[in-house]
Amino acid sequence: MKSAYDVLGIGNAIVDVLSRTDEAFLGRHGLVKGSMMLIDEERAETLYDAMGPAIEVSGGSCGNTMAGVASFGGRGAYIGKVRDDQLGAVFGHDLRSIGVAFDTPKAESGPSTARCLILITPDAQRTMNTYLGACTGLGPSDIDPALVGSAAVTYVEGYLWDAPAAKQAVLKAFEAAHAQGRQVSITLSDSFCVHRYRDEFRDLVRNRIDILFGNEAEIKALYQVESFDEAMAAVRREARIAVLTRSEKGSVVIKGSETWAVPASPAARIVDTTGAGDLYAAGFLFGFTHGKPLAECARLGGVAAAEIISHVGARPEQALRELI
Template identity: 55%
Template sequence: MASTARFDVVAIGNAIVDVIARADDALIESEGLVKGSMRLIDAAEATRLYAAMGPAVEMSGGSAANTLAGMAALGRRCGFIGQVAKDQLGQVFTHDLTSLGVAFDTPAAAGGEPTARCLILVTPDGQRTMNTFLGASQNLGRESLDAALIAEADILYLEGYLWNADASRAAMAEAIALARAAGRRVAFTLSDTFVVAGHREDFRRMTAAREIDILFANEAELLELAQEGDFETALGKVAAEVPLLVATRGEKGAVALAGGERTEVAAEPIDTVVDTTGAGDLFAAGFLAGLADGRSMAECLTMGAVCAREIIAQVGPRAQTDLKAKVAERLG
């Protein structure tokens, strides 16, 4: 039976503009960065690192927003709640997202910090090292929540990155309560191991309280959450508290556990990895689009794998190929 909800997914996340530049390993080393990681930086460091970067491409990003962009490309109905400032990058972000058909009406902040940006260094092996200035995005407060919008979505999707700031954490906690009151499902992506390390107790409390219906994690995040060194042990431990657990493992593929039933798919073959930025975001997009379409768990995982493959074969987190056509080629 088709859903009567206005949206398939409404997401809350960081509203960020990505600044992407090629870099060699020497720059990563000279800056003292950990290749493939994400760190938070202040305005001064953002200015200094930007000056050290080579020629860059600017495009809207943000984990949850990337997922919605992918879902919109797959024909799903989506809405976004996030904070930008009244500045040029804020206008860029808003235009980029709404032009894809994603509903985004959160009022821009008139004062305070500028729109967030993520400085991304992409090394020849396709790894991305992210340096994020959260700016206005972390100031998303309860007053910016749209209760009606949340109630009109089958799934509320939350980005773990936004759990770091007090204001946005309180807003997301209230959003969970609003979704629950409306009888909607809540999906959560852990985002990064540093997020899990900082908020493990919160996340474990939320899973134990059954506040999360769908949990997305990569292998490293899952191990950090479970405080285990073995993937299978961690998988079983966390799956016991989450109705649907989806774990990605890079070239090892992905696995989903739902109601005690396990489904696995292999990674989709790819000739060259260009840039891994947004791989997890687009995997979630394909998976959630499959759920909205009523597909089997194996098909949902495959859709996620196809979308992840497409995104790592290009520069940037927003698909430059026809995702709907690529999924159709794979699944019919």
């Protein structure tokens, strides 16, 4: 059945605030380098005041992926919750301006639009502090089964498990997708996220997910093993398709007894790793929904990741379709 959209993304609609810093700043503020921490509005304001000059751009893990799908020339739609405030308007405009359909009703009351304070150290690692704000208002009523059924793949971020209503929204979407013969996909998002919801994620992988994305740390956390080889063996037994990224070591795709190891695409330079996994997923899903072999899907993911780490920010600066 032909689909109106290649990929429907469901995620936390967040505006990213990116700033360069040093490890001393992280230490002073009790931050764990490379982690994603959920913070309240007061903590968000305190950190924002202490940060240096920043770039503000619409983001969120899944939003970044959908921007990547559009940059490849794919047809994308997005579901996420913002408030009817300035940041909410900016977020929606940014997505629609690049061709991603975004029609989720805005919240008219409650917390303000979410933001993520991203601190980039000289080694290009990013430490994220996220105030979810209006994101947590996403619920089952925001899921349109007809929209879900019109997308070849519905892709969600594991971070949604931090909000019970959002989790229920995702499960509703998964049911709607499978009812129409569509496929569903999830990214594990963060090893800390995996630790919080390991049992639920394992159940999803076994029973609901068609395509699993995770990096080396996340997949080892999911199966509580020390080595990548052990993690590969464990996920092979449970996942239909597992897509595992390994930074400069490239990526590995596992389906049944088959394995494809694909080298990383060369990056002109490494400036900021923010969004590398998000854009990898964009390339892979673009390839997958256009009938490409799994190894080629992985190569496209690597191309997108290499572009995104060559500059600050998690949205492509060069049209990805031109790179392939």
